[in-house]
Amino acid sequence: MHTGKSYKLFEFLFWTRRDIYRLVVIGVGAVVLYQVVGWTWLAVPWTVVALLGTATAFIVGFKNTQTYNRTWEARQIWGEIVNNSRSWGIIARDFLSHPEKSKLLIYRHLAWLTVMRFHMREKRAWENVRKRYNVEYQKYYRIPENETSLEAELSKYLSPEELTYILSTKSKATQIMALQSKTLKELYANQEIVVLQLVEMQRTLKEFYTQQGRSERIKNFPYPRQFATINSMFIKLFTFLLPFGMLREFEKLNESVEGLMKGNMIWLVIPFSVLISWVYTSLEQVGESTENPFEGNANDVPISQLCRMIEIDLLEMLGETVLPPPLEPKNNVIL
Numbered sequence: 001m002h003t004g005k006s007y008k009l010f011e012f013l014f015w016t017r018r019d020i021y022r023l024v025v026i027g028v029g030a031v032v033l034y035q036v037v038g039w040t041w042l043a044v045p046w047t048v049v050a051l052l053g054t055a056t057a058f059i060v061g062f063k064n065t066q067t068y069n070r071t072w073e074a075r076q077i078w079g080e081i082v083n084n085s086r087s088w089g090i091i092a093r094d095f096l097s098h099p100e101k102s103k104l105l106i107y108r109h110l111a112w113l114t115v116m117r118f119h120m121r122e123k124r125a126w127e128n129v130r131k132r133y134n135v136e137y138q139k140y141y142r143i144p145e146n147e148t149s150l151e152a153e154l155s156k157y158l159s160p161e162e163l164t165y166i167l168s169t170k171s172k173a174t175q176i177m178a179l180q181s182k183t184l185k186e187l188y189a190n191q192e193i194v195v196l197q198l199v200e201m202q203r204t205l206k207e208f209y210t211q212q213g214r215s216e217r218i219k220n221f222p223y224p225r226q227f228a229t230i231n232s233m234f235i236k237l238f239t240f241l242l243p244f245g246m247l248r249e250f251e252k253l254n255e256s257v258e259g260l261m262k263g264n265m266i267w268l269v270i271p272f273s274v275l276i277s278w279v280y281t282s283l284e285q286v287g288e289s290t291e292n293p294f295e296g297n298a299n300d301v302p303i304s305q306l307c308r309m310i311e312i313d314l315l316e317m318l319g320e321t322v323l324p325p326p327l328e329p330k331n332n333v334i335l
Contacts, residue, residue, distance in 0.1 A: 001302040004332035009012055012282070015133055019281040020274065023239060027270040030243035035266050045102070051244030056234045056280060063231045064287040071223055071306055074293035074301045077214045081116075082306055084207050085109060089314040091204060095197045099318075101187070106314050108180055111157040112208070113307045116171040120161070120215065120294035120303055121145040126222040128288050129295040141333035143296045144304040177205055215294075223291045235284050239277035243269050298333045305334050 013020070033039045092105040121143065128134055154163055162179065169175040181202065188198045222228075248268045253265040293301045305327045312323050327334060 001011060001111075001300065001305075002298060002332055003329045003334055011086035015137060016282050018133060018287055019285070020278060023274045023277045023281070024270065026240055026277075027243045027273045029063055029185075030247065030273075031267060031269050034244075034247050037133070043247040044241055046249055047239050052234070052238050052241065053280075056238045058282060058285065059227075059231050059234055063227060064283060064290070066227075067287045067290040070218055070223065071290050071293040071299075071301065074215065074218050077211050077218075078301055078303055078306050081113075081208070081211050082310055084211070085113070085310045086313055088204050088208075089317045091197075091201055093317050095193055096187070097192070097203065101183075101192070105183065105317055106179060106303065106318060107157040108162075108176055108183075110311055110314060111166070112173055112176045112180075113310060114153045114157065115166075115176060116212065116215065117303045117307050118145050118150045118153070119173060120219055121296055122219075123165065124219070124222070124295070127292045127295040129292075129297055132290070133285075134297055137262050137298060138296070140331040141298055141335065142330050143335055144327065146296070172208075175329075177208060177212075180205055206275050212250040216331075219292075219294055228288075228291070231284065235280050238318045240278060242277055246273055270287070296335065300335060301335050 030042065033042055038236045088109055091107055092109075093102045096102045096105075123130070129138075151163070151167060154166065158166060166172050166175055184193070184198060184201050184205075187193045187196070193201070247266060250266045250269050250272075253268075288297050289297050294303060308324060311328065315323055
């Protein structure tokens, strides 16, 4: 997540520079073939390009709306996890008369959060974080899950026996919640909590399962590939044809100018075609960077920061004074 007022123009140009290089080559190629080589038949009717550009704009707008909705839903899910985690901390502390058992339930919940954030950072074939322009931008910010191991983080919250068991399971987050439920059953059997407290605590666990499932749905189901593919194809086709559609339009301008630009107006096709095409390719790249809100891109939901914030809150509820420091942005980006 970007925490500054806005991205700087240089950052954006650096991020999209490869598209700019490609667009310049296409623009120069079109003008040289038309003006220097004399292949005037390469000019495409402007109406064709305009219609294609209109269709492409609709598709780009649709994609960006849908990918934003995915990111916003992900942020809502993790906002609910934050709220319910604080509630769990209060319940686990105040419903039980044994501080050690309260600590057990809260520490297990911190283990669940740890597993969730590591699981959300796992790579998927359709994700974009491994594309070159995203990889090179990662040096400007931190991905905490890449700096340590899941086992090392879980060892802070689980006993050696539970750690060994959880690491051996396929769905680690699910099994941690199962351990929580088992402990609640034992507490009720030992009459350490009453039935109303059991029901309330089980209801909270059910909410965590619901939020886990919603988060996993976004992680494991990509923005539909057919829409992503046709969006990319239309943009590539439009940006390729655009300079060829502008050739005759700019050549007509020679009739209305004098001086140095007389007869050379067609060369302006290069900067203007690059500018217009760059708008389309940049919108495509922005939408692409919003598709998968957990993969580790600079615009993702800051689940690491949220988990650290929850950890600090719950440890303070237990009365602990040695607290981990809050995560801070690096170059205005925090995950």
